[in-house]
Amino acid sequence: MKVEVDRIGWDAGGSAIVDDVTATLTPGSFTAVVGPNGSGKTTLLHLVAGLRRPSRGDIRYDGKPLSDIRSRDRARSVALLEQQPDTSLELAVREVVALGRIPHVGRWPGARDADEELVPAAMQETDVTHLAHRTWSTLSGGERQRTQLARALAQQPRLLLLDEPTNHLDLHHQLSLLETVSRQGITTLAVLHDLDLAAAFCPQIIVMSQGRVAAAGDTEAVLTADLIDAVFGVRARVGRTDRLRVSWARKGAGR
Amino acid sequence: MTSPGHRTPSAALRLLVLAGGAAAALASAVIALGTGPVHVPADQVIEVIARRMQLVGGTGVSPLDDEIVWQLRLPRIIAAMAVGAALAQCGCVLQSLTRNDLADPYLFGVSSGAAVGAVAALILGWTLPGVPSRYGVAGAAFVGALVALVLVLALATGRSGQLPPGRTILAGVAVGQLCSAATSFIVIVLGPRDGARAVLDWTLGSFAGVRGGDAVFIVVLLVAAMIGLMLCAPTLDAFAFGEVSARALGINVTTIRWILLGGTALVTAATVAIVGPIGFVGLVVPHLVRLVTGPGHRILLPAAALCGALLMLWSDTAARSAGGGSEIPIGVVTAAVGTPVLIVLLRRQAARS
Known part of the structure; x- marks a missing residue:
């Protein structure tokens, strides 16, 4: 399923939790959502899932506005894996x-x-x-x-939404879960905390910061050391060996 | 246990539980119809009923047996079973929707609201002209329950119409306390000296005054509720992992909460108006039945209805025959049976965690 997110925003208590987010998920793509705590990742996921109605903007599934789709019909094509x-x-x-x-x-x-x-x-x-x-x-x-x-x-989803699916899993289960998900070939949007896992499994990435999209696109192009420093305040090393790899250094340690 | 590839045993278990429950309910009804100051043997009971349903000529039926079984005991027994079935199902629904193990049909101040109405009618003698006082009390109780329910819903409803369970329970507690204060005020300050006794009798519930018309009304209500709930069974299952998960499975959570919370409260209010508030059945039966059937509502709801009917029938039979000359309030019997069951369930849970 193709998902278009068009300048959506969602307000709570007078402030925007998600603001001006635009993204396109192409059919069969696997996209990671990363960002610091409180940057609006879960809210974005719930908006895309149709569990919350955006305060602004539109979401379309295969060109059809999400607001026109009845919740039962929606649940026949969208599945959500909640946090815990x-x-x-x-x-x-x-x-x-x-x-x-x-x-x-x-x-x-x-x-x-x-x-x-x-x-x-x-x-x-x-x-x-x-x-x-x-x-x-x-x-x-x-x-x-x-x-x-x-x-x-x-x-039988055509869109799979995962909220921190690898939390509390050991390394083996983290890898096998994401491998199972990739194998399905379903359009997938996954909130992930581990940037290296995102780099390994997700060809596309959306980086959130303070409710907005800080960067989005091909993971190879988007995920740079400077971006990670700017968004997370962590100095990391991003390199290619057999694949794109993200490793981090302790604050204060040399690069 | 069958191996995972095979059909799960739930289909067979479901039939077994429901068939067993139905058979037990029928047998219990026949026994209860024969029990009382005048004993009527089971074959006579069956003959009286068969004659009335015009299945047999029934020449051997004495007019006395017919009056005792058909006119005096049958309405009461049908009402007891129907109220038990209704309360047990309401308990299942509320425990599922609020995800709270302590939820029972009187959660939303329905019984306290009904008490204010009933007490006003009993003590202050508020009646409608031409209406027998019995129906006056029932009507006043029903109105009181509705007012309490509307208050609770008004307090709990959010800006965009959501009805979160936590706030609804708190609103129920607040309205319940307010109603209790009003009840006490009417009884102690406005009422006559012996008014407290009549009020206490009412708050412990009784099937003693039930007539044929009441029984028919409760049965109609129960059938309507059962059909509605069977349609909602998969919806209730979808709440297992909470509200977000239910939404993601395509449930309109807010609409469903309004329909089911409102519907169960109305059914409860109707039963309270006729037989008073009877505790423990709606709280304990769902927990007990879940142990046997598991939490799936397609089997839980009908099984709880049967179990509730059985528990209420035997409690009422005990209430009217164990106390010698006078009746024991049925609320005392259900509490005596329900509390130990609740304690056992609690300790089981404690032992597992």
Whole structure:
């Protein structure tokens, strides 16, 4: 799905949390959103997801204004992976993944899901099949995140929005989660904190600062040491070995 | 447990639980219809009902048995089961929407508001001309519940119409306290010396005054509520991971909250007006049933309805037959049954965390 974000802004308590953001996500692209805490990344993600209505500007999915799309129809093509989703209910992994079918299934009791096999398929894709009957409270952080990703995939999204999907995951699970996401070929927008992970997985990047876009475009061109210094106040080294790499130095240490 | 590739056992379990529950409810109703100062054997009970439904000629039915079973006990038993089913389902909905384990149908000040109305009618004798005082009290209670509900919603509603659960609960507490103060004021300052007794009786609930018309009204209400809730079952499931997640699954959270919070409050208000506030059923049954069925609402709601009906029926049967000559208030029975269950659930949860 092609997503056009046209000069959107969102205000809260009299000040703009997100302001004048313009971006285009081409079909099948994988774009990172990076920026310091409080720079409006999650809000931007929620605006693109249609969970909040922008105070200004427009968002279009494949040319169609988001404000014209009914929420149920929207949920059939857009899936969101929240930051640290949690529940006190004793839901089994399979039941959590099946939540992703809610937008697709009729409301009448006994209505059958025509694509019932999508639930096991999504579980296979994120490697949680063996956990099917385990309950949510017994899962580790990585298992939870993979379960939620399977739920998002069961939604059959054409746009996937991820809010810090690698938080609290060990290195192995960070890599495997992002590899699973890239493999889908779905248009993806992911808030990431780790610039090196963004450099490794996301060909496009949006750098946010104080609610605005500080820079956007091809990651190779955008992610420079000067930009990182200006936005994060951290001196980093950006180089190419086998791929684009971002490494940082402790404040005060020589470059 | 079946292996993950197979169908999950929930479909079979669902049928088993619902069929078992329905059978238990029917059997309990027959037993309860026979229980009381005059014992009527089960085969007589069935014959009375079959005759009235014109299934059999029923020549062996005595007029006395017919009067006791059909006219005196049946309305009461149907009302008890319907109110139990309604309150248990309202509890499920509210616990799911507010993501609060302590939510019960009286959360939004509905029972305290109804109490003000009922007390005003009982103590101050406010009645409408030509309306029997029984209906006067019910009507006043219903109006009181509505006023409390409107107050709570007005206090909790945000600028753009959202109804966040936290603020709604707080508003419910505030309005509830205000109503309790009003009730106490009417009873102590305006009322006669023995007024407190009548008020206490009302606040503990009773099915003793229920007539055939009341039972029919409650059943109609219950059927409407059940149909509406079954349509909402997937929507309620979508709230498992909270509001943002529900929105992302295509739920219009604000609209759904208004419809379901308002709807459950109206159903609760109607039951309170007729039989008074009866605690614990709406709080405990959802927790208990979830242990067996899991949290999916397509099975939780009908199973909770059956369990609520059973609990209320047996509580009422105990209330009217255990106390010798006089009835025990049903609120005392449900509290006596509900509190230990709640404590066990609490300790189970504590042991797991």
